Each structure stands twice: as C-alpha cells, then as structure tokens.
Amino acid sequence: MTELSGGLSEAVRLLLGGDPEVWQIILLSLRVSLTATVVALALGVPAGAALALANFPGRSLAVAAVYAGMGLPPIVAGLVVSLFLWRNGPFGTLGLLYTPTAMIVAQAVIATPVVAGLTLAAVGALDPRYRLQLLALGASRAQTVWWLLRQARLPLIAAVVAGFGAVISEVGAAMMVGGNIKGETRVLTTATVLEVGRGHFATAFALSIVLLVVTYFVTMTLTLLQRRHAAL
Amino acid sequence: MDIPRWSRHTILVAFALILTGLAAAPTVVRGQDATPAAQGKATLLATTTSTADTGLLDALAPLFLQETGYILKPIAVGSGAALELGQKGEADVLLVHSPAAEQEYMAKGYGTERRLVMYNDFIIVGPESDPAKVTAATSATDAMTRIANAQATFVSRGDDSGTNALEKKLWNAAGITPQGSWYVESGSGMADTLNIASERNAYTISDRGTYLSLRDRLALKILREGDPSLLNIYHVILVNPKNGRDIDVAAGRAFMDFLLEPKTQQVIGSFGVEEFGQALFTPCAGNSCGVEAAATPVATPVA
Numbered sequence A: 001m002t003e004l005s006g007g008l009s010e011a012v013r014l015l016l017g018g019d020p021e022v023w024q025i026i027l028l029s030l031r032v033s034l035t036a037t038v039v040a041l042a043l044g045v046p047a048g049a050a051l052a053l054a055n056f057p058g059r060s061l062a063v064a065a066v067y068a069g070m071g072l073p074p075i076v077a078g079l080v081v082s083l084f085l086w087r088n089g090p091f092g093t094l095g096l097l098y099t100p101t102a103m104i105v106a107q108a109v110i111a112t113p114v115v116a117g118l119t120l121a122a123v124g125a126l127d128p129r130y131r132l133q134l135l136a137l138g139a140s141r142a143q144t145v146w147w148l149l150r151q152a153r154l155p156l157i158a159a160v161v162a163g164f165g166a167v168i169s170e171v172g173a174a175m176m177v178g179g180n181i182k183g184e185t186r187v188l189t190t191a192t193v194l195e196v197g198r199g200h201f202a203t204a205f206a207l208s209i210v211l212l213v214v215t216y217f218v219t220m221t222l223t224l225l226q227r228r229h230a231a232l
Numbered sequence B: 001m002d003i004p005r006w007s008r009h010t011i012l013v014a015f016a017l018i019l020t021g022l023a024a025a026p027t028v029v030r031g032q033d034a035t036p037a038a039q040g041k042a043t044l045l046a047t048t049t050s051t052a053d054t055g056l057l058d059a060l061a062p063l064f065l066q067e068t069g070y071i072l073k074p075i076a077v078g079s080g081a082a083l084e085l086g087q088k089g090e091a092d093v094l095l096v097h098s099p100a101a102e103q104e105y106m107a108k109g110y111g112t113e114r115r116l117v118m119y120n121d122f123i124i125v126g127p128e129s130d131p132a133k134v135t136a137a138t139s140a141t142d143a144m145t146r147i148a149n150a151q152a153t154f155v156s157r158g159d160d161s162g163t164n165a166l167e168k169k170l171w172n173a174a175g176i177t178p179q180g181s182w183y184v185e186s187g188s189g190m191a192d193t194l195n196i197a198s199e200r201n202a203y204t205i206s207d208r209g210t211y212l213s214l215r216d217r218l219a220l221k222i223l224r225e226g227d228p229s230l231l232n233i234y235h236v237i238l239v240n241p242k243n244g245r246d247i248d249v250a251a252g253r254a255f256m257d258f259l260l261e262p263k264t265q266q267v268i269g270s271f272g273v274e275e276f277g278q279a280l281f282t283p284c285a286g287n288s289c290g291v292e293a294a295a296t297p298v299a300t301p302v303a
Helices: A004-018 A019-051 A059-069 A074-085 A100-124 A128-136 A141-151 A151-170 A172-177 A186-198 A200-232 B007-029 B051-055 B056-068 B080-086 B098-109 B142-150 B162-174 B190-197 B208-217 B251-259 B264-269 B288-298
Strands: B040-048 B071-076 B094-095 B111-128 B154-156 B183-185 B205-206 B220-223 B231-239
Touching: A004 A141, A004 A200, A019 A059, A019 A141, A019 A186, A059 A100, A074 A100, A074 B208, A100 A151, A100 A172, A128 A141, A141 A151, A141 B190, A151 A172, A151 B040, A151 B251, A186 B080, A186 B162, B040 B056, B040 B080, B040 B251, B051 B056, B051 B071, B051 B190, B056 B071, B056 B251, B056 B264, B071 B288, B080 B094, B080 B098, B080 B154, B080 B205, B080 B288, B094 B154, B094 B251, B098 B111, B098 B162, B098 B231, B111 B142, B111 B208, B111 B251, B142 B162, B154 B190, B154 B205, B162 B205, B162 B231, B190 B205, B190 B208, B205 B208, B231 B251, B251 B264
Parallel strands: B040 B071, B040 B094, B154 B183
Antiparallel strands: B094 B231, B111 B205, B111 B220, B111 B231
C-alpha cells in the first residue's frame, strides 16, 4: 500500500514542483490530444450531420459502421497508421513515424467515429418538425444544417468531451506510432507504462493522478462552456 | 435497407446463443484429474521481455504444464521490474538477465536460490553505412566511444531493463555520460526500440534473439558482437516466501527444476533453429558453459 500513499504525495510534488520534464509531458499530451480532437471535430461533425439528415442507399450500413468505429481499439488504429507510415509504407518518405504528428493522426482516427456517432445521435434526436419549419422559412440547405447543429450544441459538447477523453487516455496507439521517446513523443499514458515497466509503481501511480487531474480540468473547461451556452 | 423486425429478433437470439455457448465452453473441456492445474494452481513467473518476445516461454509453457501440472503465468516486464515484483512477493519465481542487480537482490535476502539457466549475447546494431565506424572498433567499449565521438544517433531503452543495464555499464566503462540530441531514450521494449533505431538510421544494443526475430524488416546490421562484455546471462531465482503473502514456493520450485533438467535444457538449445536458422539461447545449467568465468573480468567489482 506504500505505492498508493507514496504515489499521491509524488503526484502533488510533480504538479506543484514544476518538474520541467513532467510539464513537458503534460503539455505534449494536451497538444497531441487537443489537436486530434479538433481534427476529429472537423471531420466527425459534418459526417455525423450528413448521416443524420441525408437519405441514401446503404445509409443504415454507414450508420452501423460509425457506431462500430466508436469502439475501435486504439491499437488497431495505431497499427494501421504505422503500416502507412513505416519506411516501406505508402507514406514512408514523409518520415512521420515516431513523431507527435503521427500520434495526432492515429488519435484523430480514434476520435472521429466517436464525434461522428454522437453528432449523429444528437442531430437525429432533434424534433423533425424543427427542420421542416426551417425549410418552410426558406432557409438554404447549409443554413438548415447550421441551425440544426446550433440547436444540438449541448450534446455536441458531450461529443467533444467524449472524443477528447478517448484520446487523452489511450495508450496503445500513442505507444505504437509515437514510440514513447523521451522529450519527443512521451505522453502521460506512455510515461505511466514505462514507469510500470521499470517497477516504479509509485511514480506510475503519481503520473496516473496527474493524467486524471489534467483530464478533469479540460473537461471542466468544456462543461463551463456548455453551461454558458445553455444560459444564452 | 432496414432489416425486418422478425429477422432482428432471430439475429439477437442467435447472438445470445453464441455468447452462452462461448461462456460455457471452457467448463466442458476441463478435465477431472487431480493435477495442480485442475485445482487452479499456477506458477507466477516474472521475467524479461526477451523471453516472451522471442516466443521461448510459449514453447516451454505446454511442456511445463504436461510435466508438472502447473499452468505457467508469465509477467513479461523489464528485468528491473521483474526483480521489483519478486521483492514485493508478486511472483513465485523470476527469470532475469541483469547480473549486478540480481546479486544485490540476493544479498538483500529477497531470493532463496539463484541458478544459471542459459545465455545468449548482446549485439551492437546500426545502419549499414556505419557513420561512426563501429566495425573498426577494437572492443565493445571502443564501439560506444566511437558512437559518442561521432555524435551518431543512439537509441537507448531507457527503462532499467537488463539490456539498459548492460548499455549503461558499457558507457561507464568508456567513461562517457551520454547526453545530447544524438542520445534518444525510447522508453520502450526491445522490439519497439529496434524499430525506432531502424527508422532513424541509429545505433542501438539488442539481445541477439529479439534482433533475429525482427531482422527481415529492420534496416540494421550487426556491427559488433562476440565480446565477453556483451554476454547476456539468464538466471532463475526463487522468490523468498517471506517477501509477501501467498507466495507458492512449490510452484516456483517446480519451474526452477523444470528449467534446469536436461530435457528442458535441450529444448532451450534447439529453440529458434527451425525459424531463424540458429539457436537463440545457449543452455548452460549444468556446466556454466564457461560463461561465468568469461564474464568475470568485466563484471562490476563488488564494493
């Protein structure tokens, strides 16, 4: 049990003591996961909205694929991205493997179906009469989609939180395409795995607490945003 | 495109039946005999990643079960973590390759018995172009000096594993404190570290087994091998039952005896020949293979 108490006090020390290495790891974790979430939003929101509103043959298959993708194991995303980025892979000449960029790509692959699936559910849950009303008022197609998304903005923030939560906490893809290189691609989850591998269980536990605290603050910021929007 | 309601039900029922079948299956297969395995007895082995990554443990586990009736449950971590787990009593027996740390472990009374099992060797690998001229080195230590002097990229495990411990010993012997942008710490296992070194045209130190099992897709060549200081020696250690609760001494003893018996030693000695054209480990339980003697000159003096 000494690991638990030792880990707690070390977590406090890591957070408040300003250990440059730990802060560098925290900032990289945030940079990678937030960028991946933004990319996932840019791709997932239009895709989810399109699936919710459009009617085309094979739509239910596409919807099922998005929902299945929400459970995509990170290691599978990591493997596929690795296969593309390996020196002998199709994009090998870019030299992106074992860089933060590769981690962003892999995490965006993981988060996009999460964002798309929740957008789909949020837009699909809107009263269909609202859409008819917009059309009756003479709104263009783009305007209709825009207003529907505005209407669904609260569940959309949940989509952002879920997408971010999926990537900040994953370790399989980050390890595989990032390589856990000190000072370059080491993030909170992979650093935790390393400390466990070293047998430094207290430090590993401390890093886990740091990860929880960081995730909590980002989620809280997003929730506050949601509150402010709800008040409007 | 919607699936009709009746067929949705059929699919659901079929799915539920399959799941039930899967859940029930293992109990059907399990026998009634009185072997330790039937009683749920298992040997908890903390070991290094190399024994698992090469597939050796997968080859030994069924033989161990057949012979002793114990299920082998390996926890593959770095040697440092394996010793740590033993010290905490989270394993029954250890199979590790970090001699200096092992001696300290035994000296502190965390183990009751330590026996030599097998060895292979470490190799210094790097890009074929060999910018640091490692092939011209006169010793493994000289090779490290050349890499540092050339500021050629070197990927270190950086994880307190047995391989990492050997690497640090070599830097120490060369009188170098490696740091700077050329010195990259992967914080990953051997396989990942080799991949990173390959991607970056960098040097690294690997155990021969893991390198051979990945050789085909690595842009890395063996540049230095065969030095006594590059020997990689594996010991089996019985965890002291005083380290914690529920340590199964009999299970640990069973695995130690199993590893040391001639039949198993033969299996170890031929492991890998079929797949890689050469054995990955040399067994040496009985005779010490002259390894201990050869290793002595470079061993860290006990203070």
